[in-house]
């Protein structure tokens with residue numbers, strides 16, 4: 001897949017390529033999860049799901065609370081064992097700390113006693129790969145996301161949106177070929193969320209990173225993705241994959257376009273019977 005490069009964004013050149021190779025493919029085969037609970041009924045969090053995600057694709061997972069979005073994401077990230085089925089990432093069975101995979105959570109989880117730069121460099125420090133090139137890469141990414149003035153500041157000196165930006169840079173520092181994002185912008189106001197949507201797309205368009213992005217927010221899911229996985233709850237399951245045929249690069253005007261609204265409406269229509277059913 002070819003990503004168009006937005007005008008005006010910083011160019012990272014060769015340092016923008018994922019270090020772990022270009023394979024960011026994800027194959028999910030009959031993957032299911034039931035949580036067993038002592039002295040209580042088990043919870044069927046996810047019925048068997050089949051899904052293939054190609055390298056460099058942007059897929060949003062959208063659906064109501066409890067439909068298994070985080071469960072699915074954590075199984076892709078190897079942080080949770082499946083009850084059934086298989087998931088492979090970059091051609092290997094999913095596992096925790098896979099070098100090709102990075103995960104970004106809703107809360108930025110920056111360490112408050114480290115500066116922005118030291119937070120961003122932490123994964124490389126832990127992996128023992130920190131060198132001058134990594135530091136330069138961190139500077140390039142911080143510049144790209146508008147944080148270069150803040151590299152020596154501490155998290156409490158930044159707004160929520162800026163902290164989330166720093167966390168995104170940290171999640172990119174190891175040049176993952178797969179980035180898993182669990183509602184990274186949910187705690188932000190609408191304006192900041194939309195701005196970060198554009199920044200995330202700009203970074204994604206410069207790289208060949210596969211992104212799986214969990215959100216409750218249907219317009220956000222559509223704006224960002226190549227495909228939207230629409231999920232339902234009780235039990236958690238995948239209802240439909242919706243292709244987003246809006247051109248790239250995406251821009252603000254598209255949020256008002258008839259096609260955008262049509263896609264948002266279509267996803268709402270898929271989910272509506274589920275929501276009504278749950279309310280009965």
Ligand SMILES: Nc1ncnc2c1ncn2[C@@H]1O[C@H](COP(=O)(O)OP(=O)(O)OP(=O)(O)O)[C@@H](O)[C@H]1O
Nearest residue numbers: 035037043045064065066067068069070071072236
């Ligand atoms: N550790 C656990 N033990 C038991 N049940 C769990 C556990 N984790 C999640 N569940 C249940 O599994 C189902 C799916 O949860 P999951 O967090 O994956 O959904 P979600 O779509 O990400 O929800 P939300 O949007 O609220 O974050 C829910 O019914 C949830 O209560």
